[in-house]
Amino acid sequence: MADKRLSLDDLVGELRSGMTIGIGGWGSRRKPMAAVRAILRSDLTDLTVVSYGGPDVGLLCSAGKVAKVIFGFVTLDSIPTDPHFKVARQTGSIDCMEIDEGMFYLGLLAASHRLPFLPTRAGLGSDVLRNNPSLRVVTSPYDDAEELVAMPALRLDAALIHVNRADAAGSGQILGPDPFFDELFMGAAERRYMTTERIIDTDQFAAEGPLQTMCISRLLTDGVIETPGGAHFTACVPDYGRDEEFQRAYVSAAADPDAWATFRQRFLEVDEAGYQAADKGPSSERAGQQTDDAKERRTAK
Amino acid sequence: MSATHDAPDESGVTRAEYCALACAEVFRGDGEVMASAFGTAPAIGARLARLTFAPDLVLTDGDAALVDGAPAIGAAPSTLVVESHMPYRRVFDVVWSGRRNLIMMASQIDRTGNQNISAIGDWARPKAQLVGVRGAPGNTLNHSTSYWVPNHSPRSFVEQVDVVSGVGYERAASAGPAATRYHEIRRVVSNLGVFDFETPDRVMRLRSVHPGVSVEEIVEATGFELAVPSDVPETRLPTPVEIDLIRTVIDPRGQRDREIR
Numbered sequence: 001m002a003d004k005r006l007s008l009d010d011l012v013g014e015l016r017s018g019m020t021i022g023i024g025g026w027g028s029r030r031k032p033m034a035a036v037r038a039i040l041r042s043d044l045t046d047l048t049v050v051s052y053g054g055p056d057v058g059l060l061c062s063a064g065k066v067a068k069v070i071f072g073f074v075t076l077d078s079i080p081t082d083p084h085f086k087v088a089r090q091t092g093s094i095d096c097m098e099i100d101e102g103m104f105y106l107g108l109l110a111a112s113h114r115l116p117f118l119p120t121r122a123g124l125g126s127d128v129l130r131n132n133p134s135l136r137v138v139t140s141p142y143d144d145a146e147e148l149v150a151m152p153a154l155r156l157d158a159a160l161i162h163v164n165r166a167d168a169a170g171s172g173q174i175l176g177p178d179p180f181f182d183e184l185f186m187g188a189a190e191r192r193y194m195t196t197e198r199i200i201d202t203d204q205f206a207a208e209g210p211l212q213t214m215c216i217s218r219l220l221t222d223g224v225i226e227t228p229g230g231a232h233f234t235a236c237v238p239d240y241g242r243d244e245e246f247q248r249a250y251v252s253a254a255a256d257p258d259a260w261a262t263f264r265q266r267f268l269e270v271d272e273a274g275y276q277a278a279d280k281g282p283s284s285e286r287a288g289q290q291t292d293d294a295k296e297r298r299t300a301k
Numbered sequence: 302m303s304a305t306h307d308a309p310d311e312s313g314v315t316r317a318e319y320c321a322l323a324c325a326e327v328f329r330g331d332g333e334v335m336a337s338a339f340g341t342a343p344a345i346g347a348r349l350a351r352l353t354f355a356p357d358l359v360l361t362d363g364d365a366a367l368v369d370g371a372p373a374i375g376a377a378p379s380t381l382v383v384e385s386h387m388p389y390r391r392v393f394d395v396v397w398s399g400r401r402n403l404i405m406m407a408s409q410i411d412r413t414g415n416q417n418i419s420a421i422g423d424w425a426r427p428k429a430q431l432v433g434v435r436g437a438p439g440n441t442l443n444h445s446t447s448y449w450v451p452n453h454s455p456r457s458f459v460e461q462v463d464v465v466s467g468v469g470y471e472r473a474a475s476a477g478p479a480a481t482r483y484h485e486i487r488r489v490v491s492n493l494g495v496f497d498f499e500t501p502d503r504v505m506r507l508r509s510v511h512p513g514v515s516v517e518e519i520v521e522a523t524g525f526e527l528a529v530p531s532d533v534p535e536t537r538l539p540t541p542v543e544i545d546l547i548r549t550v551i552d553p554r555g556q557r558d559r560e561i562r
Contacts, residue, residue, distance in 0.1 A: 102393050122443075124442060
């Protein structure tokens with residue numbers, strides 16, 4: 001079997017400005033954050049980001065990497081919205097395609113199956129159709145003649161996902177409760193990259209979890225990168241939960257240019273080894289804030 | 302809002318408990334459907350319905366599992382009895398099959414039942430970006446959907462929402478039979494009262510007022526012309542069994558008192 005192991009630098013070297021990049025995970029859960037951090041350090045720009053959005057989207061927006069976001073939501077889960085994405089939207093600095101979560105799923109599925117579109121009710125009557133004038137409806141060719149949304153394939157130039165375990169040949173194992181749509185992101189993409197907590201020998205998968213956890217086949221991967229802690233600060237259960245303290249620090253730093261400069265310097269202008277080694281424990285400068293978050297949490301779901 | 306709203310009325314039942322009960326009523330008559338509930342009052346309501354008049358309801362753990370019984374709000378995951386795996390991809394199978402009854406929250410809701418959780422202001426460059434439309438467009442077209450609004454005011458009950466996320470009656474009708482076929486906005490529960498769309502022209506109607514709230518107060522807190530029947534009942538009093546379930550089994554930590562201020 002081919003050895004698909006790469007470094008984060010190799011991965012970034014495979015990407016180009018202007019690409020459409022799909023990012024796996026969901027909200028602030030199992031995001032390929034090490035890969036996102038590597039993109040932040042690169043000179044890549046003008047990206048279209050396709051994501052069940054979390055801090056991946058916010059961080060890429062904060063660094064001016066993003067031309068357009070295709071999303072159904074952008075949330076940090078325990079904090080309803082991402083501060084950088086909010087700013088990007090409210091200053092009009094990015095283009096958007098905002099669609100229903102299920103339309104998003106069907107777009108990836110259509111791309112995976114090499115279909116132009118898949119039909120759905122989702123979107124009809126909502127502002128999703130008004131705000132995305134390129135979306136079309138299609139009439140059922142059968143007796144019902146229902147008019148449905150034709151969700152176009154979301155074709156990706158590249159996909160990035162993060163999994164708990166992988167082997168060097170590119171099979172991946174997701175040990176947490178939800179595989180999300182990672183398999184479809186990979187299926188929808190030209191180039192497919194998987195970061196992992198740990199690369200193990202193929203014959204060790206069975207000891208880590210049952211057959212159903214081995215859900216990314218090597219048919220779907222071009223490169224695999226070992227990045228322990230690579231989903232931090234998002235959740236990567238059972239290896240680790242979300243670092244809520246650090247996530248709050250991220251949100252609070254985003255509210256103030258000086259605090260953000262410090263955050264960037266400490267955590268983003270260092271390589272991945274530097275990020276993992278950095279002191280991310282509680283500190284005085286992270287105290288305070290949160291009133292806005294608490295207020296928004298009540299209405300965000 | 303005045304502090305007296307949180308105080309129990311003469312029956313000893315608090316506003317938060319009336320809200321939870323009103324949310325439970327959303328599930329009355331449901332058979333074996335997945336009850337999804339966002340917010341504390343809806344979460345209590347779904348559990349209360351499951352333990353009383355809708356015993357076949359299927360509850361979720363809020364993550365990727367369906368769970369047996371009606372675990373207390375905030376119960377440790379290790380104490381839950383899982384009956385089935387329900388990752389997000391499978392949730393769409395349930396949504397599109399219609400075997401679901403959902404209470405979502407709404408940043409804005411309007412007269413014909415449109416809901417907004419996407420953005421405040423002009424969508425192209427919003428004044429405030431919210432979480433996003435999420436699954437609201439598809440949910441509302443595929444299964445019964447209700448809304449929980451813990452802060453009833455002219456800013457949340459608006460003439461027209463800024464971004465139609467969840468689809469209301471007028472919009473569904475104008476989108477055609479594929480949109481109306483499975484569409485139902487069953488109820489809106491706020492901290493002041495209960496609302497439905499059981500009017501000839503499918504506009505929001507005051508269904509009941511929570512004890513301690515006047516019809517005038519609700520009309521004043523609503524940013525559009527509400528259909529108000531000549532005789533508006535009070536939201537019903539929970540039975541002693543129901544109130545005991547809420548207080549000792551479902552929400553012993555009193556999370557409900559933190560949601561309504």
